[in-house]
Amino acid sequence: MSRVGLLALGALAVACVLPHLLGSNYAVNVVTMILFTAFLGQSWNIAGGFAGQTSFGHVVFFGTGAYASTILHVSHGWSPWAGWIVAIGAGALVGLVIGVLSFRAGLRGSYFALITLAFAEVFRIVANSVEFTRGGLGLLIRADPRPENFQFRNPIWFYYLALALVLASLAIAFWLTRSRFGAQLAAIRENEDAARALGIDVLRAKTVCMTISGAMAGAGGTFYAQKYLYVDPSIAYGVEKSVEMLLVSMIGGAGTVFGPLVGAAMLMGLGEITRASSNTQGLSLIVYGVILIVIVAYLPDGVIGLFRRRSGERGAPRA
Amino acid sequence: MLSFDILLAGVINGLAAGAIYVLVAVGLTLIYGVLHIINFAHGSLLMLAMYGVYFLFRSAKLDPYMALPIVMAGSFVFGYLLYRLVIGRFSHGKDENILLITLGLSIIIDNAALFLFTGDTQTIDVPYAGEIVAIGAAFLPVAKLIAFVAALALCAALGLFMQRSDLGRAIRAVAKERQGARLVGIDVENVFAVSYGIGIACLGAAACLLMPSFYVSPSSGHAFVLIAFTTVVLGGMGSFLGALVGGFVIGITESLGGLLLGEQLGQIGISLIFILILLVRPTGLFGGGR
Numbered sequence: 001m002s003r004v005g006l007l008a009l010g011a012l013a014v015a016c017v018l019p020h021l022l023g024s025n026y027a028v029n030v031v032t033m034i035l036f037t038a039f040l041g042q043s044w045n046i047a048g049g050f051a052g053q054t055s056f057g058h059v060v061f062f063g064t065g066a067y068a069s070t071i072l073h074v075s076h077g078w079s080p081w082a083g084w085i086v087a088i089g090a091g092a093l094v095g096l097v098i099g100v101l102s103f104r105a106g107l108r109g110s111y112f113a114l115i116t117l118a119f120a121e122v123f124r125i126v127a128n129s130v131e132f133t134r135g136g137l138g139l140l141i142r143a144d145p146r147p148e149n150f151q152f153r154n155p156i157w158f159y160y161l162a163l164a165l166v167l168a169s170l171a172i173a174f175w176l177t178r179s180r181f182g183a184q185l186a187a188i189r190e191n192e193d194a195a196r197a198l199g200i201d202v203l204r205a206k207t208v209c210m211t212i213s214g215a216m217a218g219a220g221g222t223f224y225a226q227k228y229l230y231v232d233p234s235i236a237y238g239v240e241k242s243v244e245m246l247l248v249s250m251i252g253g254a255g256t257v258f259g260p261l262v263g264a265a266m267l268m269g270l271g272e273i274t275r276a277s278s279n280t281q282g283l284s285l286i287v288y289g290v291i292l293i294v295i296v297a298y299l300p301d302g303v304i305g306l307f308r309r310r311s312g313e314r315g316a317p318r319a
Numbered sequence: 320m321l322s323f324d325i326l327l328a329g330v331i332n333g334l335a336a337g338a339i340y341v342l343v344a345v346g347l348t349l350i351y352g353v354l355h356i357i358n359f360a361h362g363s364l365l366m367l368a369m370y371g372v373y374f375l376f377r378s379a380k381l382d383p384y385m386a387l388p389i390v391m392a393g394s395f396v397f398g399y400l401l402y403r404l405v406i407g408r409f410s411h412g413k414d415e416n417i418l419l420i421t422l423g424l425s426i427i428i429d430n431a432a433l434f435l436f437t438g439d440t441q442t443i444d445v446p447y448a449g450e451i452v453a454i455g456a457a458f459l460p461v462a463k464l465i466a467f468v469a470a471l472a473l474c475a476a477l478g479l480f481m482q483r484s485d486l487g488r489a490i491r492a493v494a495k496e497r498q499g500a501r502l503v504g505i506d507v508e509n510v511f512a513v514s515y516g517i518g519i520a521c522l523g524a525a526a527c528l529l530m531p532s533f534y535v536s537p538s539s540g541h542a543f544v545l546i547a548f549t550t551v552v553l554g555g556m557g558s559f560l561g562a563l564v565g566g567f568v569i570g571i572t573e574s575l576g577g578l579l580l581g582e583q584l585g586q587i588g589i590s591l592i593f594i595l596i597l598l599v600r601p602t603g604l605f606g607g608g609r
Binding site: 054056102106110118119121125126239246250282283290297 | 405409426429431433434537541545549552598
């Protein structure tokens with residue numbers, strides 16, 4: 001077995017026993033949220049990093065997934081597990097629709113960023129206004145910690161679920177670095193017109209990419225709703241979560257397999273440190289804004305790029 | 320059904336709100352027209368200017384209208400330096416980099432405001448706050464009427480400046496053809512920074528006109544980001560006339576949307592216009608084919 005394979009197996013073994021070593025539920029929760037944030041970041045990274053379609057409204061898929069399973073569960077008595085499948089489908093569908101609409105209209109770069117932001121805003125306003133989401137009050141899921149309800153007395157189970165999500169997302173990202181489809185996305189990211197001239201069906205590739213990305217974020221929505229047992233329009237469709245997804249991916253390394261994981265660990269770690277040292281809000285995000293600017297200016301491959309450059313290893317297909 | 324009077328009042332209220340949007344959007348469209356960048360920090364910088372007005376009033380008892388020249392000058396210098404020291408230096412001239420850098424700036428500014436000023440909503444208490452004038456069927460606070468007139472006057476002044484002054488001509492030259500402008504001896508980087516500064520100075524003016532009838536909190540900028548972009552996209556990126564018409568259309572849409580659909584759902588009109596324009600005619604109403 002290769003060195004990289006052994007390393008991956010080792011990391012997986014550590015990840016499996018980690019929650020038992022941490023001791024406190026609080027620590028388990030923090031690590032769970034790191035994994036979950038990494039998963040959402042990977043969803044952004046599939047579209048924003050690998051395909052270069054910078055979205056400012058990725059929360060729209062997350063929120064739609066959260067609402068889909070929660071409404072089915074609370075108002076129609078569905079099992080959240082069945083709802084989860086619907087949520088993934090709903091996220092994929094929204095990704096498909098937004099992708100088809102925006103890409104057919106030829107929106108790129110900043111324009112694509114703006115229209116995704118506007119779509120998220122439309123969803124937020126609708127969720128705030130209509131009856132079946134209970135508007136601004138939000139939806140409360142009744143606490144009943146049984147596995148069949150997607151609720152667990154021991155937070156370790158959420159940790160393992162988040163770990164499974166991250167592994168699945170890493171597999172998708174890894175596939176993109178090796179597959180023909182991933183190569184097409186990289187070509188589109190680097191030069192869309194050249195990619196089209198080479199015979200790549202640009203519209204189809206970008207739309208498929210958004211659909212995958214939307215399905216992933218939709219899956220994240222159900223996880224979040226079941227973990228906190230609550231959804232409201234600003235959680236589900238607030239711009240903060242869109243920015244968080246973009247940040248962890250950009251800072252860790254957009255278009256790299258492990259970038260979102262590194263970025264999420266940094267963001268959450270920084271958040272914990274600043275929370276411990278002062279009670280004021282916002283400090284960690286100030287630091288993060290600064291890091292974002294430095295990354296954009298000097299490190300297009302993110303923090304991951306630092307290590308890659310040093311070890312001289314050939315990285316993901318990113319110019 | 321709503322009576323004609325109520326609709327008319329809605330339109331007049333919308334025009335008053337629209338004047339402020341025009342002022343915010345003019346700065347954004349100038350920055351886009353010249354630098355070809357989307358200034359995502361626009362809302363955050365407006366919020367910062369509003370805090371400036373608030374603190375000038377609190378500490379020096381300076382009336383927001385009296386503070387207008389000071390805040391505009393301060394905003395200009397701030398914007399100029401921001402471009403010179405951060406945006407221009409770190410973007411390496413790539414559009415998408417600038418989008419992310421201005422996003423980073425807005426994250427920093429918003430959270431610094433939260434850190435320094437707390438999340439509380441702040442208002443200033445001017446003596447004329449309660450005064451109201453009747454215009455047709457509408458009752459408009461004096462502050463909004465002043466904002467309407469002043470915003471239009473400022474736009475006219477900016478238009479004149481762009482048409483007649485040497486600097487205005489240089490800015491237009493750079494907007495049209497960077498290389499050519501450089502060849503005839505225009506300091507392009509300086510024009511970029513000046514244009515950014517003027518764009519932010521417009522925000523300073525908007526802040527002074529807003530504060531007597533509005534409030535400020537670290538998230539105030541958010542309310543204006545999408546509105547400003549919608550205005551600019553609707554009118555056509557880089558078009559002054561577009562920003563003018565767009566601002567009023569948005570103001571009226573928002574006001575009538577609120578009347579017809581209620582407070583919550585009424586906000587949807589702006590986002591829908593934004594999406595539709597981007598999908599159907601991304602060059603906007605008055606934008607040239609780019």
